[in-house]
Amino acid sequence: AQKITQTQPGMFVQEKEAVTLDCTYDTSDQSYGLFWYKQPSSGEMIFLIYQGSYDEQNATEGRYSLNFQKARKSANLVISASQLGDSAMYFCAMRGLYNQGGKLIFGQGTELSVKP
Amino acid sequence: KAGVTQTPRYLIKTRGQQVTLSCSPISGHRSVSWYQQTPGQGLQFLFEYFSETQRNKGNFPGRFSGRQFSNSRSEMNVSTLELGDSALYLCASSLAVGQGAETQYFGPGTRLLVL
Numbered sequence: 001a002q003k004i005t006q007t008q009p010g011m012f013v014q015e016k017e018a019v020t021l022d023c024t025y026d027t028s029d030q031s032y033g034l035f036w037y038k039q040p041s042s043g044e045m046i047f048l049i050y051q052g053s054y055d056e057q058n059a060t061e062g063r064y065s066l067n068f069q070k071a072r073k074s075a076n077l078v079i080s081a082s083q084l085g086d087s088a089m090y091f092c093a094m095r096g097l098y099n100q101g102g103k104l105i106f107g108q109g110t111e112l113s114v115k116p
Numbered sequence: 117k118a119g120v121t122q123t124p125r126y127l128i129k130t131r132g133q134q135v136t137l138s139c140s141p142i143s144g145h146r147s148v149s150w151y152q153q154t155p156g157q158g159l160q161f162l163f164e165y166f167s168e169t170q171r172n173k174g175n176f177p178g179r180f181s182g183r184q185f186s187n188s189r190s191e192m193n194v195s196t197l198e199l200g201d202s203a204l205y206l207c208a209s210s211l212a213v214g215q216g217a218e219t220q221y222f223g224p225g226t227r228l229l230v231l
Binding site: 035037042043044045046047050091093102103104105106107108109 | 147149151158159161164171172174204206208210218219220221222223224225227
Protein backbone atom coordinates (compact mmCIF):
# COMPACT_ATOMS: atom_id res chain seq x y z
CA ALA A 1 0.00 0.00 0.00
CA GLN A 2 1.07 3.56 -0.60
CA LYS A 3 1.03 6.31 1.96
CA ILE A 4 1.95 9.98 2.03
CA THR A 5 2.69 11.78 5.28
CA GLN A 6 2.80 15.54 5.68
CA THR A 7 3.64 16.30 9.30
CA GLN A 8 3.19 20.07 9.21
CA PRO A 9 -0.51 20.99 9.41
CA GLY A 10 0.33 24.69 9.20
CA MET A 11 3.34 26.88 8.58
CA PHE A 12 4.14 30.57 8.53
CA VAL A 13 6.83 32.23 6.44
CA GLN A 14 7.86 35.84 5.97
CA GLU A 15 7.43 37.29 2.50
CA LYS A 16 10.57 36.92 0.34
CA GLU A 17 11.98 34.15 2.53
CA ALA A 18 12.33 30.49 1.50
CA VAL A 19 10.22 27.74 3.05
CA THR A 20 10.37 23.94 3.02
CA LEU A 21 7.25 21.80 3.19
CA ASP A 22 7.89 18.24 4.31
CA CYS A 23 6.63 15.09 2.65
CA THR A 24 7.54 11.49 3.37
CA TYR A 25 6.13 8.52 1.54
CA ASP A 26 5.87 4.78 1.74
CA THR A 27 5.47 2.44 -1.21
CA SER A 28 6.40 -1.01 -2.36
CA ASP A 29 6.52 0.09 -5.99
CA GLN A 30 9.93 0.25 -7.63
CA SER A 31 8.89 3.03 -9.98
CA TYR A 32 6.69 5.85 -8.85
CA GLY A 33 6.03 9.52 -9.32
CA LEU A 34 5.75 12.26 -6.74
CA PHE A 35 3.67 15.38 -7.26
CA TRP A 36 3.05 18.62 -5.42
CA TYR A 37 -0.18 20.55 -5.79
CA LYS A 38 -1.28 23.93 -4.44
CA GLN A 39 -4.88 24.51 -3.42
CA PRO A 40 -5.94 28.12 -2.82
CA SER A 41 -9.13 28.84 -0.91
CA SER A 42 -11.02 28.75 -4.22
CA GLY A 43 -10.58 24.97 -4.24
CA GLU A 44 -8.82 24.32 -7.52
CA MET A 45 -5.75 22.07 -7.30
CA ILE A 46 -2.84 23.61 -9.17
CA PHE A 47 0.00 21.35 -10.32
CA LEU A 48 3.39 22.63 -9.19
CA ILE A 49 6.11 20.07 -9.74
CA TYR A 50 6.83 16.40 -10.52
CA GLN A 51 9.66 14.05 -9.53
CA GLY A 52 10.09 10.54 -10.87
CA SER A 53 11.67 7.91 -8.66
CA TYR A 54 14.21 7.22 -11.41
CA ASP A 55 15.22 10.87 -11.80
CA GLU A 56 18.72 11.51 -10.53
CA GLN A 57 18.34 15.27 -10.52
CA ASN A 58 15.98 17.13 -8.22
CA ALA A 59 13.10 18.71 -10.10
CA THR A 60 12.81 22.49 -10.36
CA GLU A 61 10.05 24.71 -11.73
CA GLY A 62 10.65 28.40 -11.31
CA ARG A 63 10.54 29.21 -7.58
CA TYR A 64 9.64 25.61 -6.75
CA SER A 65 12.15 22.86 -6.24
CA LEU A 66 11.79 19.36 -4.92
CA ASN A 67 14.36 18.00 -2.49
CA PHE A 68 14.16 14.30 -3.32
CA GLN A 69 15.95 11.89 -0.99
CA LYS A 70 15.03 8.41 -2.16
CA ALA A 71 16.77 6.48 0.60
CA ARG A 72 14.92 8.49 3.22
CA LYS A 73 11.69 8.36 1.19
CA SER A 74 11.22 12.08 1.39
CA ALA A 75 10.16 14.59 -1.26
CA ASN A 76 10.17 18.02 0.32
CA LEU A 77 8.95 21.07 -1.57
CA VAL A 78 11.08 24.19 -1.36
CA ILE A 79 9.54 27.53 -2.27
CA SER A 80 12.06 30.30 -2.70
CA ALA A 81 11.30 34.01 -2.29
CA SER A 82 7.80 33.49 -0.88
CA GLN A 83 5.03 35.74 -2.13
CA LEU A 84 1.70 36.65 -0.55
CA GLY A 85 -0.02 34.70 -3.30
CA ASP A 86 1.71 31.53 -2.10
CA SER A 87 -0.65 31.37 0.88
CA ALA A 88 -2.62 28.16 0.30
CA MET A 89 -2.85 24.47 1.13
CA TYR A 90 -0.09 22.34 -0.34
CA PHE A 91 -0.52 18.65 -1.05
CA CYS A 92 2.08 16.02 -1.74
CA ALA A 93 0.86 13.08 -3.82
CA MET A 94 2.24 9.93 -5.35
CA ARG A 95 1.37 7.30 -7.89
CA GLY A 96 2.89 3.99 -8.89
CA LEU A 97 3.94 4.35 -12.50
CA TYR A 98 2.95 1.00 -13.87
CA ASN A 99 0.09 -0.54 -11.98
CA GLN A 100 -1.93 2.26 -10.43
CA GLY A 101 -3.46 3.88 -13.45
CA GLY A 102 -4.09 7.52 -12.73
CA LYS A 103 -4.89 7.07 -9.06
CA LEU A 104 -3.10 9.62 -6.92
CA ILE A 105 -2.57 9.11 -3.19
CA PHE A 106 -2.54 12.41 -1.32
CA GLY A 107 -1.16 13.51 2.01
CA GLN A 108 -3.23 15.54 4.47
CA GLY A 109 -1.74 18.79 3.32
CA THR A 110 0.14 21.73 4.82
CA GLU A 111 -1.45 25.15 5.12
CA LEU A 112 1.10 27.81 4.31
CA SER A 113 0.59 31.41 5.37
CA VAL A 114 2.89 34.09 3.99
CA LYS A 115 3.24 37.18 6.18
CA PRO A 116 3.95 40.62 4.70
CA LYS B 117 -6.09 26.23 -23.99
CA ALA B 118 -9.04 26.11 -21.62
CA GLY B 119 -8.60 24.21 -18.38
CA VAL B 120 -10.77 21.57 -16.80
CA THR B 121 -14.30 22.81 -16.22
CA GLN B 122 -16.79 21.47 -13.73
CA THR B 123 -20.46 22.20 -13.39
CA PRO B 124 -22.21 23.12 -11.27
CA ARG B 125 -19.79 24.85 -8.92
CA TYR B 126 -22.11 24.70 -5.94
CA LEU B 127 -24.97 22.41 -5.13
CA ILE B 128 -27.32 21.93 -2.18
CA LYS B 129 -29.31 18.71 -1.92
CA THR B 130 -31.25 16.89 0.76
CA ARG B 131 -30.71 13.39 2.05
CA GLY B 132 -32.07 10.70 -0.21
CA GLN B 133 -31.82 12.74 -3.38
CA GLN B 134 -29.44 12.01 -6.20
CA VAL B 135 -27.00 14.32 -7.91
CA THR B 136 -25.06 14.43 -11.17
CA LEU B 137 -21.83 16.36 -11.55
CA SER B 138 -20.21 17.14 -14.86
CA CYS B 139 -16.59 17.50 -15.92
CA SER B 140 -15.11 18.66 -19.23
CA PRO B 141 -11.42 17.81 -19.58
CA ILE B 142 -8.72 19.86 -21.22
CA SER B 143 -8.99 19.59 -24.99
CA GLY B 144 -7.13 16.50 -26.18
CA HIS B 145 -7.10 14.84 -22.76
CA ARG B 146 -8.71 11.43 -22.77
CA SER B 147 -8.42 10.39 -19.14
CA VAL B 148 -10.67 11.76 -16.41
CA SER B 149 -10.36 11.00 -12.70
CA TRP B 150 -12.64 12.00 -9.86
CA TYR B 151 -11.71 12.71 -6.25
CA GLN B 152 -13.67 13.50 -3.12
CA GLN B 153 -12.23 15.97 -0.63
CA THR B 154 -13.56 16.25 2.93
CA PRO B 155 -12.01 17.79 6.05
CA GLY B 156 -11.99 14.43 7.81
CA GLN B 157 -10.83 12.05 5.09
CA GLY B 158 -8.84 14.41 2.91
CA LEU B 159 -8.54 13.69 -0.80
CA GLN B 160 -9.75 10.28 -1.86
CA PHE B 161 -9.79 8.73 -5.32
CA LEU B 162 -13.20 7.81 -6.65
CA PHE B 163 -12.67 6.47 -10.16
CA GLU B 164 -10.89 6.97 -13.45
CA TYR B 165 -12.17 6.79 -17.01
CA PHE B 166 -10.35 6.44 -20.28
CA SER B 167 -11.95 5.95 -23.68
CA GLU B 168 -15.39 5.62 -22.11
CA THR B 169 -14.21 2.74 -19.89
CA GLN B 170 -13.72 2.76 -16.15
CA ARG B 171 -10.07 1.83 -15.63
CA ASN B 172 -9.72 2.21 -11.90
CA LYS B 173 -12.04 2.50 -8.92
CA GLY B 174 -11.55 3.66 -5.36
CA ASN B 175 -13.12 2.29 -2.21
CA PHE B 176 -16.52 3.92 -2.36
CA PRO B 177 -20.00 2.37 -2.16
CA GLY B 178 -22.00 1.58 -5.27
CA ARG B 179 -24.04 4.75 -4.79
CA PHE B 180 -21.15 6.50 -6.48
CA SER B 181 -20.99 5.91 -10.20
CA GLY B 182 -19.66 7.60 -13.26
CA ARG B 183 -19.38 7.48 -16.98
CA GLN B 184 -17.42 9.01 -19.80
CA PHE B 185 -18.70 10.08 -23.17
CA SER B 186 -17.07 9.81 -26.57
CA ASN B 187 -15.90 13.43 -26.36
CA SER B 188 -14.11 12.56 -23.07
CA ARG B 189 -16.53 14.56 -20.96
CA SER B 190 -17.41 12.75 -17.77
CA GLU B 191 -20.22 12.70 -15.28
CA MET B 192 -20.42 11.27 -11.81
CA ASN B 193 -23.62 10.40 -10.05
CA VAL B 194 -24.33 9.92 -6.39
CA SER B 195 -27.63 8.30 -5.54
CA THR B 196 -29.45 8.26 -2.20
CA LEU B 197 -27.39 11.10 -0.80
CA GLU B 198 -26.15 10.95 2.78
CA LEU B 199 -24.96 13.78 5.01
CA GLY B 200 -21.44 12.39 4.76
CA ASP B 201 -21.42 12.93 1.00
CA SER B 202 -21.02 16.67 1.60
CA ALA B 203 -17.66 17.41 0.06
CA LEU B 204 -15.68 19.10 -2.66
CA TYR B 205 -15.68 16.87 -5.73
CA LEU B 206 -12.68 17.40 -7.94
CA CYS B 207 -12.24 16.24 -11.48
CA ALA B 208 -8.81 15.87 -13.07
CA SER B 209 -7.81 15.19 -16.64
CA SER B 210 -4.66 13.87 -18.27
CA LEU B 211 -3.59 12.96 -21.77
CA ALA B 212 -3.63 9.22 -21.12
CA VAL B 213 -4.19 6.87 -18.26
CA GLY B 214 -1.32 6.59 -15.84
CA GLN B 215 1.38 6.76 -18.47
CA GLY B 216 4.57 7.27 -16.56
CA ALA B 217 4.83 10.86 -15.45
CA GLU B 218 1.42 11.81 -16.79
CA THR B 219 0.27 14.84 -14.85
CA GLN B 220 -3.32 15.28 -13.81
CA TYR B 221 -4.77 18.77 -14.11
CA PHE B 222 -7.64 19.59 -11.83
CA GLY B 223 -10.80 21.59 -12.26
CA PRO B 224 -12.21 24.07 -9.74
CA GLY B 225 -14.42 21.45 -8.14
CA THR B 226 -18.08 21.16 -7.25
CA ARG B 227 -19.00 21.90 -3.64
CA LEU B 228 -21.87 19.64 -2.61
CA LEU B 229 -23.79 20.25 0.57
CA VAL B 230 -26.26 17.60 1.70
CA LEU B 231 -28.85 18.75 4.24
